[in-house]
Amino acid sequence: MTRVCIFVAAFLSGAAVMSLEMAAFRLVQPEFGSDIIVWGSLISVFLGGLALGAWAGGWLADRRPALWKLGAVVAVAGIVSLGVPLYSGAVLDWTFPVGEPAPAEWGAGSVYVPPDMRWPTLAAGTLLFLVPAFLLGTITPYAVRLFVREMPHLGADVGKVSAVSTFGAIVGTLGTAFYLIAWMGTRRLFILNGTILLALGLALVIADRFLSVPRRGDGAAEEP
Amino acid sequence: MDANSKLSWRRTNAMFILALAACLPGGHADAQQDKGSVILYDKDSQYYRIRVVDEAGGKRRSLYFSRYRGVQSRMLRANPDALDFEYARSMIAAFALHGKPKNVLLVGLGGASLPKFIQKHFHGTRLDIVEIDPDVVRVAQKYFFFKPAPETRIYVMDGRMFLKWVVGKYDVILLDAFAGDRIPFHLTTKEFLQLVREHLVPNGVVAGNLWNPHDTRFRAAETATYLQVFPQTYLFKCGNSSNVVVFGAMSRTKVECSDWVGRATAVARGRALGFGLPKLIRNEYSCQTGVRVRESALTDEMAPVDTLLREHPRHFEEAQPAR
Numbered sequence: 001m002t003r004v005c006i007f008v009a010a011f012l013s014g015a016a017v018m019s020l021e022m023a024a025f026r027l028v029q030p031e032f033g034s035d036i037i038v039w040g041s042l043i044s045v046f047l048g049g050l051a052l053g054a055w056a057g058g059w060l061a062d063r064r065p066a067l068w069k070l071g072a073v074v075a076v077a078g079i080v081s082l083g084v085p086l087y088s089g090a091v092l093d094w095t096f097p098v099g100e101p102a103p104a105e106w107g108a109g110s111v112y113v114p115p116d117m118r119w120p121t122l123a124a125g126t127l128l129f130l131v132p133a134f135l136l137g138t139i140t141p142y143a144v145r146l147f148v149r150e151m152p153h154l155g156a157d158v159g160k161v162s163a164v165s166t167f168g169a170i171v172g173t174l175g176t177a178f179y180l181i182a183w184m185g186t187r188r189l190f191i192l193n194g195t196i197l198l199a200l201g202l203a204l205v206i207a208d209r210f211l212s213v214p215r216r217g218d219g220a221a222e223e224p
Numbered sequence: 225m226d227a228n229s230k231l232s233w234r235r236t237n238a239m240f241i242l243a244l245a246a247c248l249p250g251g252h253a254d255a256q257q258d259k260g261s262v263i264l265y266d267k268d269s270q271y272y273r274i275r276v277v278d279e280a281g282g283k284r285r286s287l288y289f290s291r292y293r294g295v296q297s298r299m300l301r302a303n304p305d306a307l308d309f310e311y312a313r314s315m316i317a318a319f320a321l322h323g324k325p326k327n328v329l330l331v332g333l334g335g336a337s338l339p340k341f342i343q344k345h346f347h348g349t350r351l352d353i354v355e356i357d358p359d360v361v362r363v364a365q366k367y368f369f370f371k372p373a374p375e376t377r378i379y380v381m382d383g384r385m386f387l388k389w390v391v392g393k394y395d396v397i398l399l400d401a402f403a404g405d406r407i408p409f410h411l412t413t414k415e416f417l418q419l420v421r422e423h424l425v426p427n428g429v430v431a432g433n434l435w436n437p438h439d440t441r442f443r444a445a446e447t448a449t450y451l452q453v454f455p456q457t458y459l460f461k462c463g464n465s466s467n468v469v470v471f472g473a474m475s476r477t478k479v480e481c482s483d484w485v486g487r488a489t490a491v492a493r494g495r496a497l498g499f500g501l502p503k504l505i506r507n508e509y510s511c512q513t514g515v516r517v518r519e520s521a522l523t524d525e526m527a528p529v530d531t532l533l534r535e536h537p538r539h540f541e542e543a544q545p546a547r
Contacts, residue, residue, distance in 0.1 A: 026409075029408075029409070029410045030384065030410040030413065030415065030416070030524045031388075032382075032385070033356070033381070033382025033383075033384060033385045033410070034356070034382060034403065034408040034410060035356065036270055036271065096388070111358075111361055111378045111380060112377060112378060112379050112380070113358075113379075113381075114379065114380070114381040114385070114386075114389070117385075181528055182528030182530075182531035182532075184526075185523075185525040185526035186525050186526070187525050188525075
């Protein structure tokens, strides 16, 4: 039963990562343009968040892992996602470079290239999405830690959790791109994903009270 | 489904495919297979794959952004400054609607047919051009013989960012920015058009090209968006072409067809535009203000351009006059 919970958590959080990423493009593009810089920046921020999250999640997983802790992280990720639309406007305004009006004297008939947008875009993406991506990034290693029971099956177990999470990511990507953006719009996508994560997190916390998490894995982590 | 309706369904489908083929001169009947075609330029840019092709034995030169997504611009070699596309001619009607534009902004350069035309026939117009792709600017200059006049300035940036950034107002704004066969969603929304409105003088006019081969929900939704933002909105269906041009006018007074035609006659006088602007307006004029469009306006929050372009207005009735 615990394993089913972990599958569900891995699937839904994988879906949420990609759904949030797609929504992030729709949120940033009106302000920062349909530039390839926007895509590059946001993908990097999400990957960076996931990487840092994986590191931290792995570290945390070796310290008294419990399903309720996983649930708590998922719930916090949900709350952060719910908050994004509240402050995104302010963040995008603040990071947008204030351009000076075009100088009158520059050569007429010439090609004018605007100020460098790369770092402001990356800054906006970081402020908005690094934290949710980080929190969601902690889930996979933590889920693996809870999932694995015996070392001989470590490889297969890691593969399973990773596969389920990636399938979730596919569902999140296609579902958002093909249907959800047209059905609900950008802001409501954040609310949907936040709500799903919050509900999932709370469900995991509650489930932990009724399920005995196998502790056998703990022995492997103890220092000799 | 009985046999008859099946047949008619098939026929509709076949007609649809034929119509699609007709709309995409650079489509599946690919230029490379056309014996009279020579590819002059074929490179990936930061945004598109840009191709310049000499077609019809070198009689015309076309610009493509990707293989199957239609021709972006076309130039007649015999007359490089002429407007070959109906939609581009329709957009010039915005000049007549304003009367005497001095400051003009064009969003989306393409093959530079509009700027070449404007520079030639409306000499001395201050023209600002915004184009996101630096390679498009280069290609327009090298292959489409675009020489920016002293009054012309080119900004290599996103159209919406430019409007956020620039200070000053324009008499006429021409929106012709496309990514392949569709307008990037952030250039379709109410918020964007409000930004456009802020950069128009009190009698300013915006003309937007909506590439719209079949009557899709997008056209209706975009018209609804113009209706929300501009005091007066007009729509040209551009003859048999795949384009629709929407005009948003800042002036509160409705311009009647005869009035617009009269202004066009004044504008065309002494200018060899190469096409009948007054006649075009007489044929195409349709005022949309007060018309009820059964589609909601697009917003930054909700602009499913791709979905709307794919959907035919099955339950959509042609805009009904409001009562």
